[in-house]
Amino acid sequence: MIPQLVTIRHRRDGRVRRLYIPVVPLLLVLSPLLLPAVAASLITCLFYQVRPVRALYALGRLLWTLPGTRIEYVEGRTALLVSVR
Amino acid sequence: MNEQRRQILEMLAEGKITADEAERLITALERSQPEPPPAGATGPKTRPRYLRVLVTWVDDTVGGEPGRINVRVPLQLLRAGVRLATLVPPQALTRANDALSRSGVPIDLTQLKPQDLEELVEHLEEVDIDLDEPSSTVKVFCE
Numbered sequence: 001m002i003p004q005l006v007t008i009r010h011r012r013d014g015r016v017r018r019l020y021i022p023v024v025p026l027l028l029v030l031s032p033l034l035l036p037a038v039a040a041s042l043i044t045c046l047f048y049q050v051r052p053v054r055a056l057y058a059l060g061r062l063l064w065t066l067p068g069t070r071i072e073y074v075e076g077r078t079a080l081l082v083s084v085r
Numbered sequence: 086m087n088e089q090r091r092q093i094l095e096m097l098a099e100g101k102i103t104a105d106e107a108e109r110l111i112t113a114l115e116r117s118q119p120e121p122p123p124a125g126a127t128g129p130k131t132r133p134r135y136l137r138v139l140v141t142w143v144d145d146t147v148g149g150e151p152g153r154i155n156v157r158v159p160l161q162l163l164r165a166g167v168r169l170a171t172l173v174p175p176q177a178l179t180r181a182n183d184a185l186s187r188s189g190v191p192i193d194l195t196q197l198k199p200q201d202l203e204e205l206v207e208h209l210e211e212v213d214i215d216l217d218e219p220s221s222t223v224k225v226f227c228e
Contacts, residue, residue: 048174048177049174049175050172050174051172054172055172058165058168058169058171058172059169061164061165061168061169062162062165062166062169064165065159065161065162065164065165066159066162067159068134068135068157068159068162069157069158069159069162070155070156070157071155071156071157072153072154072155072156073152073153073154073155074106074151074152074153074154074155075144075150075152075153076144076150076151076152077150
């Protein structure tokens with residue numbers, strides 16, 4: 001399953017900022033850029049002699065396996081959390 | 086009491102983490118560990134799904150404030166990552182080999198095959214690194 005929600009939480013000097021990024025709606029909003037992005041990726045693949053289908057498959061797998069990733073950093077009064085669900 | 090819970094309590098007792106942080110860690114631990122099967126039940130051993138890197142330290146230069154890095158990465162993501170690494174074009178691998186040789190690391194990346202990388206990730210499931218120093222601890226394990 002592709003990531004549904006990316007949460008970024010930042011705390012500095014007691015002030016907490018949270019950013020929730022809903023991935024699917026964001027992709028829908030950015031979908032008009034899909035065609036130029038695919039064209040640019042295709043040209044890049046051809047330039048670097050990488051098979052486009054293999055590259056697409058590998059990138060898709062990477063995206064599919066992202067949910068569950070969690071990175072947390074805390075030092076004193078500063079903290080950063082990135083969570084992918 | 087399992088090993089990870091005991092270590093959290095030890096860090097709390099040593100003042101490396103606060104009670105609030107210890108509670109959060111234990112809650113995360115309970116959430117990540119399923120209930121043990123009932124006695125007598127013989128099911129297949131569950132395979133680990135995540136690679137965890139847990140680093141805690143106390144920085145004496147900033148008034149002994151504790152620090153923590155807690156990373157959880159799905160093992161499937163590592164597998165997908167190594168697949169992506171196999172797409173690196175040969176000329177880039179040659180340049181990487183040259184750079185590694187200059188740095189004194191004579192590894193030939195062109196000899197790495199996808200199946201080797203898969204095997205590497207498979208064996209990563211058995212990794213358990215535990216470093217304990219007076220002011221810091223490092224744990225790398227799969228869960």
